[in-house]
Amino acid sequence: xxxxxxxxxxxxxxxxxxxxxxxxxxxxxxxxxxxxxxxxxxxxxxxxxxxxxxxxxxxxxxxxxxxxxxxxxxxxxxxxxxxxxxxxxxxxxxxxxxxxxxxxxxxxxxxxxxxxxxxxxxxxxxxxxxxxxxxxxxxxxxxxxxxxxxxxxxxxxxxxxxxxxxxxxxxxxxxxxxxxxxxxxxxxxxxxxxxxxxxxxxxxxxxxxxxxxxxxxxxxxxxxxxxxxxxxxxxxxxxxxxxxxxxxxxxxxxxxxxxxxxxxxxxxxxxxxxxxxxxxxxxxxxxxxxxxxxxxxxxxxxxxxxxxxxxxxxxxxxxxxxxxxxxxxxxxxxxxxxxxxxxxxxxxxxxxxxxxxxxxxxxxxxxxxxxxxxxxxxxxxxxxxxxxxxxxxxxxxxxxxxxxxxxxxxxxxxxxxxxxxxxxxxxxxxxxxxxxxxxxxxxxxxxxxxxxxxxxxxxxxxxxxxxxxxxxxxxxxxxxxxxxxxxxxxxxxxxxxxxxxxxxxxxxxxxxxxxxxxxxxxxxxxxxxxxxxxxxxxxxxxxxxxxxxxxxxxxxxx
Amino acid sequence: xxxxxxxxxxxxxxxxxxxxxxxxxxxxxxxxxxxxxxxxxxxxxxxxxxxxxxxxxxxxxxxxxxxxxxxxxxxxxxxxxxxxxxxxxxxxxxxxxxxxxxxxxxxxxxxxxxxxxxxxxxxxxxxxxxx
Numbered sequence: 001x002x003x004x005x006x007x008x009x010x011x012x013x014x015x016x017x018x019x020x021x022x023x024x025x026x027x028x029x030x031x032x033x034x035x036x037x038x039x040x041x042x043x044x045x046x047x048x049x050x051x052x053x054x055x056x057x058x059x060x061x062x063x064x065x066x067x068x069x070x071x072x073x074x075x076x077x078x079x080x081x082x083x084x085x086x087x088x089x090x091x092x093x094x095x096x097x098x099x100x101x102x103x104x105x106x107x108x109x110x111x112x113x114x115x116x117x118x119x120x121x122x123x124x125x126x127x128x129x130x131x132x133x134x135x136x137x138x139x140x141x142x143x144x145x146x147x148x149x150x151x152x153x154x155x156x157x158x159x160x161x162x163x164x165x166x167x168x169x170x171x172x173x174x175x176x177x178x179x180x181x182x183x184x185x186x187x188x189x190x191x192x193x194x195x196x197x198x199x200x201x202x203x204x205x206x207x208x209x210x211x212x213x214x215x216x217x218x219x220x221x222x223x224x225x226x227x228x229x230x231x232x233x234x235x236x237x238x239x240x241x242x243x244x245x246x247x248x249x250x251x252x253x254x255x256x257x258x259x260x261x262x263x264x265x266x267x268x269x270x271x272x273x274x275x276x277x278x279x280x281x282x283x284x285x286x287x288x289x290x291x292x293x294x295x296x297x298x299x300x301x302x303x304x305x306x307x308x309x310x311x312x313x314x315x316x317x318x319x320x321x322x323x324x325x326x327x328x329x330x331x332x333x334x335x336x337x338x339x340x341x342x343x344x345x346x347x348x349x350x351x352x353x354x355x356x357x358x359x360x361x362x363x364x365x366x367x368x369x370x371x372x373x374x375x376x377x378x379x380x381x382x383x384x385x386x387x388x389x390x391x392x393x394x395x396x397x398x399x400x401x402x403x404x405x406x407x408x409x410x411x412x413x414x415x416x417x418x419x420x421x422x423x424x425x426x427x428x429x430x431x432x433x434x435x436x437x438x439x440x441x442x443x444x445x446x447x448x449x450x451x452x453x454x455x456x457x458x459x460x461x462x463x464x465x466x467x468x469x470x471x472x473x474x475x476x477x478x479x480x481x482x483x484x485x486x487x488x489x490x491x492x493x494x495x496x497x498x499x500x501x502x503x504x505x506x507x508x509x510x511x512x513x514x515x516x517x518x519x520x521x522x523x524x525x526x527x528x529x530x531x532x533x534x535x536x537x538x539x540x541x542x543x544x545x546x547x548x549x550x551x552x553x554x555x556x557x558x
Numbered sequence: 559x560x561x562x563x564x565x566x567x568x569x570x571x572x573x574x575x576x577x578x579x580x581x582x583x584x585x586x587x588x589x590x591x592x593x594x595x596x597x598x599x600x601x602x603x604x605x606x607x608x609x610x611x612x613x614x615x616x617x618x619x620x621x622x623x624x625x626x627x628x629x630x631x632x633x634x635x636x637x638x639x640x641x642x643x644x645x646x647x648x649x650x651x652x653x654x655x656x657x658x659x660x661x662x663x664x665x666x667x668x669x670x671x672x673x674x675x676x677x678x679x680x681x682x683x684x685x686x687x688x689x
Contacts, residue, residue: 118573118624122600130602133629134573207575207599247578334578338673371673373655374625447581454582458676467674480655483625556598558584 001055014050021045032461038292039250041415047407055410060305064400066320068308070301070413071401072359073324078397083355084362085387086163088330090115090140091374092487094150097140101155103377107384111362113163114151115139116173121208123169123542126491135488138374139165143495144537148176149183157181161192163238163328163362168210170197171219172541175529178231194235194284194328197223200261200433201240203552204442205247210542213434215549219524220265221272224279226525235284237265238328244442245288246334248450251299252416254288256423257433257442259307263424264433266315276315280322289351289358290332296351297403298412300327300358306417310424329355330364336371340466340474344368345382352390357403363387373480440557447557495537502535510534511544518548564688565615569597569606571631574624579651583619586677592684603633611643616688619680623652627662635666647687651675 035043044051062068065075074080087104089112090097101112116139119131125143126135135141142148157180166173174195181191199216202209209216220237227234241249241258249257262283269279287303289296307325311317331351336344345368352365365383367375375383391397403409430436437443456462463469510531517527531541568584570577577599584594595613597606610618618638620631631650638646650662651671659670669683 122573130573130600132602133626134624137625138574202575205575207577208573246576248582336673371653373653447585450578451582451585454586454677458678464674476656482655485628554598556596558581558588558594558596 001057002049002053007049007053010048010050014048037251037295037412038290039252039295039416039419041252041295041412041419047411049407051407051411052414060410060414061404067312067323068305069324070305071404073304073326073361075400077359077400078356078391079400082391082397083360083387084111084161085109085384085391086111086113086328086362086364087380087384088113088115088165088364089380090117091138091481092136092140092483093491094140094142094147096487098151098153098155100377100380101151104380104384105155105160107381108388109384111161111163112155113364114165116164116166117141118208120173120538121166121168123172123210123538123546125537125539126488126495128539131488133488135491136483141487141491142173142176142538143491144498144535145176145179145532146494146498146535148180152180152184156186157184157191158186161194163194163196165196167196167199167202167206167208168216169538169542170195171223171525171528172532172538174223174227174234175525175532178529179533188231190233191231192233194238195223196240196286197237198240198261198286200264200437201243201258203437203554204244204257205446206240206243209552209554211545211549212552213438215545216552217265217268217434218272221269221274222523222525224269224282225272225274225523227282228274228278232282234282236279236282238284238286239265240286242286242288242330244446245290245332247446248334248453249446250449251290251292251295252419253423253445253449255299255303255306255416256420256427257446258285258287259303259310259420260424260427260433260436262307263310263314266311267432270315276311276317277319277322280311280315280317281319281324284361285325285327287327287329287360288332289329289355289360291335291347291351293350293354294408295412295416296354297357298409298416300329300355300360301401301404301409301413302416302420303327304359305413306420326361328362328364329358329360331355331366333366333370336366336368337464337466338371340472341368341372341477343466344371345386348383349386349390352387353396356390356396357401359401369477369480372476374483376477376479376481378479379477438555440555443557498535498537506534507531507536507540510536511540514541515544515548518545564592564617564684565595565613566592566617566619566684567595567597567606567610567613567615568619568621569601569609570599571601571603571606571620571622571634572624572626573600574622575599576623577621579623580621583621583651583677583680587681587684590681603630603637606634607637607641607643610638610646611641615646617647617649617684620648620650621652622650622654625653627652627654628658631662631667632665639666647684649680649683651680
């Protein structure tokens with residue numbers, strides 16, 4: 001990239017600069033002894049061509065929409081279409097969430113994203129003893145197809161794409177969505193959306209697992225195969241670093257562990273007999289947009305390049321779509337403070353900008369009151385407006401990868417990619433992601449980083465405005481959202497009405513069929529679809545699978 | 559004379575999997591010289607109390623971020639009291655709205671910590687209360 005002679009001259013000048021700088025520092029020390037990124041990558045005073053000496057434009061960057069996709073997955077990125085503005089939402093009953101969805105769509109949101117309550121995510125019906133106090137709390141409660149029908153009342157599925165944060169029972173919720181599409185007369189051919197379906201990070205960081213790894217991986221590859229044939233535009237998985245980061249990892253660990261999990265899914269699918277280029281184009285990813293602005297941008301670029309290389313070199317993927325890392329981003333929930341909550345709006349804006357500059361395909365911006373409660377309607381609107389400002393007002397979306405070519409960004413991108421590949425090698429040596437998780441390797445690495453972070457906050461070497469610096473009086477928002485405690489009662493009533501009204505024989509039949517196929521290697525999806533169409537509940541379906549697959553027992557590592 | 563170590567049970571109540579806080583607190587209490595038992599995820603109040611009694615702890619620290627605190631925290635205190643272990647100090651932390659705190663304290667939760675609390679504050683409180 002750079003002429004040798006000029007680099008030599010630059011080196012001399014650099015030495016002179018460094019000497020001068022050193023003198024100056026003796027007189028006036030800098031604000032900090034060491035400057036590092038959130039992943040502890042040292043940050044230099046200034047970046048020049050010398051820091052990316054061997055830089056090869058074609059090899060490292062190339063053109064957007066082309067391998068290795070460092071600059072983005074589309075040739076013209078946001079000049080064509082902005083990132084999808086997709087706010088994660090859901091609370092209380094299906095009726096209430098339906099109202100919130102319709103409100104968000106009216107306000108210019110372009111995709112839906114469902115938050116389910118914890119009983120739904122763990123495959124318990126609302127009347128299960130473990131569901132005590134949890135129904136409708138962190139998301140909408142869905143027991144059966146009936147609730148799904150209510151949730152999408154007056155929302156035509158051919159006009160929106162829907163992302164569902166559902167993992168262990170992802171196949172069940174997908175089946176409900178497909179059954180609903182059929183009822184609405186929408187062809188599966190064009191049905192668009194995403195199921196998170198990423199069980200590995202549940203074991204590592206998020207915790208809503210049900211079954212042990214092996215049958216869980218089978219459920220996942222079954223959805224790959226089924227959608228490949230029947231729902232070709234569906235994103236069958238969203239391999240997630242978001243929660244790994246929220247659990248306290250660094251940016252490097254977030255990407256490393258996510259890509260390592262991605263490798264495990266591709267391995268499992270290939271082992272199940274699927275062809276890479278048949279399923280890999282539908283893999284998608286989900287990352288966190290955290291506080292360290294430049295590191296985050298570089299992180300997204302490094303992730304794209306690393307994944308492209310892994311798919312091409314490790315798995316021999318030929319289809320460019322198999323090599324493209326497409327991702328959703330959410331701003332960092334753990335960066336929000338309960339103190340002076342309006343400051344969160346500013347944090348979210350910078351995080352959203354980093355996701356945009358990093359080339360995200362869709363974005364959720366957090367609401368300022370989320371360290372206090374579920375977001376109120378006003379807070380959600382502010383969050384949506386924030387990403388609309390990033391998308392429409394500030395010119396950041398008018399050219400592709402505007403920060404590409406910055407000495408600092410390129411140097412960081414290279415460094416992150418290198419550190420990610422080192423981690424992946426270590427995980428390979430441990431026997432792959434599944435093994436590394438079973439042994440608690442990822443969990444311990446994350447925990448170390450989380451504890452380090454907390455210590456830095458308490459020692460004040462890491463500034464958190466309102467918490468350890470610039471602490472001042474503030475007013476709590478007065479319009480915090482409270483889930484009506486009667487929601488659980490109503491949901492349980494609805495559930496017992498369902499059990500009365502549906503054709504019990506049909507349900508029993510469908511569950512029996514599901515039980516038998518679970519004991520074979522055949523694809524489970526058609527049987528789950530049959531069961532949800534008979535209005536079997538999520539708890540009933542998952543209980544059948546629990547019976548055959550067993551339940552995962554968490555290894556507590558401290 | 560060597561002082562007896564304070565024994566603490568750190569528990570995750572309810573179904574949420576956010577255990578970053580629970581693990582960070584556990585580590586911090588350990589570093590402060592306490593003995594810490596961590597339950598892992600998805601503990602019902604009955605399980606928490608059973609473990610607390612089995613492990614003969616002086617303190618139970620419950621982490622909850624799912625919003626089920628009003629349903630799941632008071633039973634822990636009630637069950638402890640009904641099993642002659644009402645002297646165990648029960649504290650809680652998580653995303654808990656301010657307006658819910660008086661009710662929880664009334665129910666016998668000694669302290670409720672919300673986001674932004676330093677581990678030092680919690681350590682000091684435990685030391686003050688248990689001696």
